[in-house]
Amino acid sequence: MYAAQFIAILVLAYLLFRVYRDYSAGRIDWQGVLSWGLVIGVFIIIALFPLRISTEIKDLLGLGRGLDALFVVSIGLLFLLLFELYAKIDRVEREITELTRKVGIELEEINERLEKIEKE
Numbered sequence: 001m002y003a004a005q006f007i008a009i010l011v012l013a014y015l016l017f018r019v020y021r022d023y024s025a026g027r028i029d030w031q032g033v034l035s036w037g038l039v040i041g042v043f044i045i046i047a048l049f050p051l052r053i054s055t056e057i058k059d060l061l062g063l064g065r066g067l068d069a070l071f072v073v074s075i076g077l078l079f080l081l082l083f084e085l086y087a088k089i090d091r092v093e094r095e096i097t098e099l100t101r102k103v104g105i106e107l108e109e110i111n112e113r114l115e116k117i118e119k120e
Contacts, residue, residue, distance in 0.1 A: 010046040012040050045072070 019036045022028045028036075046053050054066025063069045 005050070006049050009044060010045050012047065015040050 016037065019028070019033055019040070023030070050070075051066065054070050057069035057073055058064070061069050061072060063072065075106040096106045
């Protein structure tokens with residue numbers, strides 16, 4: 001095992017620990033644990049068997065070198081994660097906009113009630 005593989009496995013083990021700790025603290029839900037666990041698990045397998053996996057992906061995609069195949073797959077996965085983040089951010093922005101509208105309407109109603117009370 002190369003030093004880079006050992007370091008990668010240590011970093012990934014730390015990330016698994018962080019996911020567990022965040023789940024225990026209630027910062028992420030079980031779906032987050034499952035998805036992060038799956039991603040980290042895949043990276044651990046790639047760290048353990050980099051040559052075999054890169055060769056298989058290279059042969060599957062028809063690329064010249066295994067490292068090129070890993071870069072292509074990594075870029076594709078990053079785009080998927082980026083799209084997922086964009087969708088979640090968009091949903092949160094919509095929720096914030098809706099909540100702001102509701103708060104504004106309720107604040108206006110409260111101000112109208114206060115004005116009525118002051119006039120009496």
